[in-house]
Amino acid sequence: MSILGPTLTRRDFVKVGGVLVVSASIPAPAKAAAGADAATHTLDASKLASWLELHADGSIVARTGKTETGTASTAFYAQAVAEELDVDPMKVSVIGGHTDETPDGGYSAGFLGGVNNLKKVAAYTRQALLGLAAERLKVPVASLTVANGVVSGGGKSVSYADLVKGQQLSLAIPVTGRLARIDPKDPIGITDLMGIIVTGEPPMKPTEKYKAVGLSHPRPTVADIVMGKPVYSGDVKVPGMLHARMVRPATLGSTLIAAGKIDKAKFPTAEVVVQKNLVAVVSPNEWEAVSAARAVAAVTKWTEWSGLPGSGNLTSNLRSQKFEDVGRRGDLGKADAALGKAARTVAATFEQPYVRHAPMGAFVATADVKADGAITLWSQSSQAQGARAHIAHIMSVPVEKVVIRWAQGPGQYGRTTYGGDGAMADAAILSKLVGKPVRVQWTLTEDLAWSSTSPGWVADVKIGLDAKNNMVAFKSDWYSPHENDARMIGAVLAGMPEISPKTKPFYPAISTVWAYDKVPAVVESAFGVPNLAHDSANGGLRGNIMRTPWQRQQNFALEAAVEQAASVAKADPIEYRVRHTTDKRLIEILNETSQAAGWKSRPSPSPEARKAGTTPVRGRGVGVVIRSGAQWVGIAEVEVTPDTGVVKVLSFTTGVDVGKVMNPRHLKSNMEGGTVMGLGEALFEEVTFDQSKVTSTDWTKYRIPSMGDAPLVKTVFTSRDGRGINGGGEAANTVSANAVAAAFFDATGVQPKRIPLTPAYVKSILMA
């Protein structure tokens, strides 16, 4: 029988492990799916068994290479599978990430793409099950309905569980693409990061008919986290494993002269392990590893190096570099001509220093490298198949020899999107050297100095206004070191084969989504350079993507410039934005969010604006971004004390139109959390460095928002059918920095040209 491409065959009665299932044979928590191949440790994505298990008790196990990063994607996946199969989402559990237990690989970022695979697999399965039910009930498929996993028609009914009892459903799933692999020609060095994509168009439910999608379904692992179950990558314990702490070079560019020795009287079971510039201390006792590593670090000798500009000189250094064009959108000639004819122009330069992901837990990984080259690696990487390919590459073993066991970690906010970064390379290299499983735990100081960063940038923006001060031309030139360095620092230090170093910039490209479509002439250009100090021994300051990459930074300059144009036009900033767009959804969410925030229409700066004094002055501001098909609005109310330079965010309202809301509670949580993260960039965050090393290496030096720094966030959203399902996990951090900067302008009459709004910077611009 053929149903929409996949074929359904009935097999003989299958009974394995006492459980009768439609596809795979082992109930969750499973060892391996039925499609698993013991020799390759890879599932066959064209087999249903690799994706879904329908158990005789009505429970369903879904498998995806995507991982949970904290945005509740596992809740959404369960809901989507439940929706297409018409079952209770509580019956669906999700296995994510493990490279030997999941079929498709892929990014954790963009769950919308991720969920499509499972949605389609569920839809194909539904069709197959309806076929079985039609035979069983002797009624045509068209007359069947499904509710709660029970198929009914012609006055009779049968549950999925009864349908599959004693049978094996062999369904071919049409797929395209392949798992991530190393490609020296690829600009990142790793390609096929999307993984395997399920193709075809099985009949799927229209969003208006959704029942499971749209519920505040609890995220599967939340209860385990709260009850303290060992669910994190750092909780992994492998028998016989050693604990390791790394001894990092004295500067970003130092090489090893001599590693310190262990004082065996003090640390009897610790050992120093060295490969080229990779130095570590291992011990069966974690505290001994910590203490001995500190002692060894104190006497390890490194070459001296300096080659960084110092963070205080970042902008002038960037200005002095020779940038290459890396992307342009729009017509430069047309924009220049329109600027030339404009009644007046508004021009400004905006900038931001390096910032970083800064998770609450430093990198951790455990590796077990066997004598035959087989590698098992326990990791929190959000791109497990990419990590697998990368580890295979640096360890010079076939990819089939590597298994990544995924476990949740502290939020990574994008830094493992290309698979690598962090402790994985350290752990694999050390395990091979010592012949035992090794758990590598980075320290916070090490993480804030040696993990990859989101590079600083400078943007020159020019807006042309007509006689009525409406925008008629927009031009921006955005300069930044590239943010696609996927190398693992451990592999670089140890001199292992690595993916090609990024001496050529290929990103940043233009990532803004232009909201103001009534502006007739727009051109946006991006220019790139390699990492700062890229030619030093250890690769310099490695740039990497971070939550809402490129767009977060570019949108800041764009919105800040629009803010300036609105003030020149003496227009209310929201009214001015609305004036320049035909995007009805944007206008709608702007109205709803401004209403919720109690926005009163008037131009900025506020009539009370003041740039001196010891008493605080208030202001409000707005920021807008369109990302992954969703319209976001942030509205901040701030208080500035001019003489101290202290900025406090009093209230924040975040609104979004994602179309259909999949899970209201988790959308709200993502909106709140993203907003707070953006407030960090607005107020505090800056990676500082001197000529040789990063200096912002603890939470007092790299400040992130505390509860008291962030207001309770008010959220505004409504589920709307007919607008698709769009991204709600990521972009809140983009609007908060813009809204705060605009509110600062409203309060003081001085527009910030830089974030973070630290007291020193604020005082410097208010006194100018």
Next chain:
Amino acid sequence: MPSYTLTVNGKSQTVNAAADTPLIYVLRNDLNLTATRLGCGLSQCGACAVLADGREIRSCTTTVARVAGKKIHTIEGLPGLWAAKTGKPLTPETVHPVQQAWIDEQVPQCGYCQSGMMIAAVDLLDQNPKPSVQQIRAAFTNTPPSPHLCRCGTYTGIVAAVQRASKAIAG
């Protein structure tokens, strides 16, 4: 290595550890209580918080020698703490109202900070069973040695969960 007798989650346990070993390593490695998470290791974030005689301490910088003789509670021990407080039997279903509130409000995103957050909540509600929003925010921000940090930014959810737990405890 010296040996120490600790009372952890109501159970007396003896461990061998160097005197300067921070409690967190003993909890996670010797006693297999991994709910206590290593964050900064510097008393700057609160991820490692546990209760010692009912008050929050940072297990990343408190040595095992300093807590010998004290009653330690970790997240794993909160159900037992609640059972003891209410005089009800401890069953596998027992959940501390703070934990229940965290589940009901679905507070965790990555969740890494949340063990410490719940410990801070238990400590706060013990001292102030009906805290105002301002008092909750102050407790998580100003209690020494550092604010409780959450990079995922779940602060709004935490305040809601503390309020919910407060109501549940009041009955």
